[in-house]
Amino acid sequence: MNAPVRPMPHFASVAQAIERLKPTEPLYLLFPxxxxxxxxxxxxxxxxxxxxxxxxxxxxxxxxxxxxxxxxxxxxxxxxxxxxxxxxxxxxxxxxxxxxxxxxxxxxxxxxxxxxxxxxxxxxxxxxxxxxxxxxxxxxxxxxxxxxxxxxxxxxxxxxxxxxxxxxxxxxxxxxxxxxxxxxxxxxxxxxxxxxxxxxxxxxxxxxxxxxxxxxxxxxxxxxxxxxxxxxxxxxxxxxxxxxxxxxxxxxxxxxxxxxxxxxxxAEGISLVTLVVLAKGASLYMNDGTYGSFDELTLPGWTGDYPVSAWRLDAKGSARKLEGAPKPFRVFGPTCDTLDVLPRPVVLPEATGDGDFLVWDAMGAYSVAVRTPFNGFYPDGWAVIGD
Ligand SMILES: Cc1ncc(COP(=O)(O)O)c(C=O)c1O
Known part of the structure; x- marks a missing residue:
C-alpha cells in the first residue's frame, strides 16, 4: 500500500530546493x-x-x-x-x-x-x-x-x-x-x-x-x-x-x-512544485494534472483553488518569484486526456511561461492520496523544507 520512504533531500527554503534540484518531475515539499x-x-x-x-x-x-x-x-x-x-x-x-x-x-x-x-x-x-x-x-x-x-x-x-x-x-x-x-x-x-x-x-x-x-x-x-x-x-x-x-x-x-x-x-504541510513544459499563449502545459495531484479540483461542487506562485531561475541560477500584472491562464496536465485540465483559470504573473516552476501550496490532502499512474505519469518526488 505504501512504498518505503527513500531518503529525502533537505533544503532551507523553496527557492533553494528549486535551485539545487531544478525539478523536471513534480516535487512534493514537506514542511515539518x-x-x-x-x-x-x-x-x-x-x-x-x-x-x-x-x-x-x-x-x-x-x-x-x-x-x-x-x-x-x-x-x-x-x-x-x-x-x-x-x-x-x-x-x-x-x-x-x-x-x-x-x-x-x-x-x-x-x-x-x-x-x-x-x-x-x-x-x-x-x-x-x-x-x-x-x-x-x-x-x-x-x-x-x-x-x-x-x-x-x-x-x-x-x-x-x-x-x-x-x-x-x-x-x-x-x-x-x-x-x-x-x-x-x-x-x-x-x-x-x-x-x-x-x-x-x-x-x-x-x-x-x-x-x-x-x-x-x-x-x-x-x-x-x-x-x-x-x-x-x-x-x-x-x-x-x-x-x-x-x-x-x-x-x-x-x-x-x-x-x-x-x-x-x-493540507498545509505539503506544497507541490510543477514545471511548465510548454506555453502556448495563455495555455500552460505542466508535468502534473488532474490524474495526478489535482484530482480534488474536479469534484462536483468544489470551489477552492490551491494558492500558487510562479518561479524562474535567473541567469545566475537563483530562483526568483515572478511578479507583474496578473493574467488568467488555462493550465493543462501532462496526459493526452482532454479532461486533464484545471477546471478554473489560474491567475499568474503575465510573464509566466515555458520552463517556469509553479509552486502550489496547501496540497497535502486528497492529492497524493488519489494520484494515478495514468498515461505514464506518476508524481512521487519529495523534499523537506526546514528542519
Ligand atoms: C468517516 C470520515 N472521517 C473523516 C474524514 C476526513 O474528513 P476531512 O478530511 O474533511 O476532515 C472522512 C472523509 O471522507 C470520512 O469519510
Whole structure:
C-alpha cells in the first residue's frame, strides 16, 4: 500500500530546493513546521481525542510528520489503513470508523490489532460486526447519524449514516449487546461554517434523548477546512469553541469526544512544485494534472483553488518569484486526456511561461492520496523544507 520512504533531500527554503534540484518531475515539499502547527491546533484546542483520518494522505511522508507532531489516534477506515498505521507505529491507537467493512476485516482488526471502536449505520452492519467480533462488551460501537449539509463543500451523509429515529433504535440495540453505545457523524468535508457542528451536535443530543440510552462517546467527525483560495475560512478556534459550547448542552457535558480531521492535519504541510513544459499563449502545459495531484479540483461542487506562485531561475541560477500584472491562464496536465485540465483559470504573473516552476501550496490532502499512474505519469518526488 505504501512504498518505503527513500531518503529525502533537505533544503532551507523553496527557492533553494528549486535551485539545487531544478525539478523536471513534480516535487512534493514537506514542511515539518506546518505539520506541527496543524497538529497543535487540534491537540491543544479540541476538547477530546483528535484522530487523523488516514485516507486524506496515507503516505509515510505525511504519516511520519503527523506522528512526530504528537498525534496518536488514527481514523482508519479499512484493514489496509490499520495495517499501514500499526506496522509503522505499533503504539498507535486505531479506530475503525466506517460502517461498511470488507468481510473478515473487523475480526482481524480486533484480534490482531486490538481495535475496539467500530461504526454501524443499520442492522446488517451491526449484525456483521457482532458475527466477527462476538465479544461485544469489549467494544465501543458508534452509530452514524446523517447530518444536513450545512456549511460544507462536500457532503458525506448520502452514502453513510441514518436518521435520528433509526440511530436511536440502533443505540438501544447496541446497548443490549453490552457494547458501549456512541454516536458518530460527518458534517461534510471542507466545512466553512463552525455552526454546522453545532447543528450536528444538537442532532446527537436529541438522538440520545430519543434513545434513552446514555452515550459513552460522541465523535464529531472530520470536515475542518483547508486554506484554499476562494474559500473563506473563519478563525479556527471558532470550530472548537462552537463544539465546546454545543457539547455543554448534552445530557452529559463531560461526554468523551472524538474528531476525525483529515484535510486539516495534512493540507498545509505539503506544497507541490510543477514545471511548465510548454506555453502556448495563455495555455500552460505542466508535468502534473488532474490524474495526478489535482484530482480534488474536479469534484462536483468544489470551489477552492490551491494558492500558487510562479518561479524562474535567473541567469545566475537563483530562483526568483515572478511578479507583474496578473493574467488568467488555462493550465493543462501532462496526459493526452482532454479532461486533464484545471477546471478554473489560474491567475499568474503575465510573464509566466515555458520552463517556469509553479509552486502550489496547501496540497497535502486528497492529492497524493488519489494520484494515478495514468498515461505514464506518476508524481512521487519529495523534499523537506526546514528542519
Ligand atoms: C468517516 C470520515 N472521517 C473523516 C474524514 C476526513 O474528513 P476531512 O478530511 O474533511 O476532515 C472522512 C472523509 O471522507 C470520512 O469519510
Amino acid at each position: 513546521d506546518k505539520f506541527r502547527t496543524a497538529a497543535k491546533r487540534f491537540l491543544d484546542g479540541f476538547p477530546g481525542d483528535a484522530l487523523y483520518a488516514v485516507k486524506a494522505n496515507p503516505t509515510y511522508q505525511a504519516l511520519d510528520q503527523i506522528w512526530a507532531a504528537g498525534v496518536r489516534h488514527f481514523d482508519t477506515a479499512s484493514l489496509g489503513e490499520i495495517e499501514l498505521v500499526k506496522n509503522r507505529f505499533p503504539d498507535a491507537i486505531c479506530h475503525f470508523m466506517t460502517p461498511v467493512r470488507m468481510p473478515g476485516a473487523a475480526k482481524t482488526a480486533f484480534e490482531k490489532y486490538g481495535v475496539t471502536d467500530y461504526v454501524v449505520d443499520c442492522d446488517a452492519s451491526l449484525d456483521k460486526l457482532l458475527a466477527e467480533v462476538p465479544d461485544a462488551k469489549k467494544l465501543r460501537i458508534f452509530v452514524r447519524v446523517a447530518t444536513p449539509l450545512g456549511g460544507a463543500i462536500l457532503e458525506l451523509s448520502s452514502k453513510f449514516g441514518t436518521t435520528p429515529e433509526e440511530a436511536a433504535r440502533l443505540l438501544g440495540r447496541v446497548a443490549k449487546t453490552g457494547a458501549a453505545p456512541a454516536l458518530t457523524m460527518h458534517v461534510g468535508s471542507q466545512s466553512l461554517s463552525p455552526f454546522t457542528y453545532a447543528q450536528a451536535i444538537e442532532m446527537a443530543r436529541r438522538t440520545e434523548f430519543m434513545a434513552k440510552v446514555p452515550l459513552a462517546a460522541l465523535d464529531v467527525g472530520g470536515g475542518f477546512p483547508g486554506p484554499y483560495l476562494g474559500n473563506d475560512v473563519p478563525p479556527y478556534h471558532w470550530y472548537f469553541d462552537t463544539i465546546r459550547e454545543s457539547v455543554a448542552q448534552m445530557n452529559n457535558p463531560d461526554i468523551p469526544l472524538l474528531c476525525e480531521p483529515g484535510r486539516a492535519l495534512c
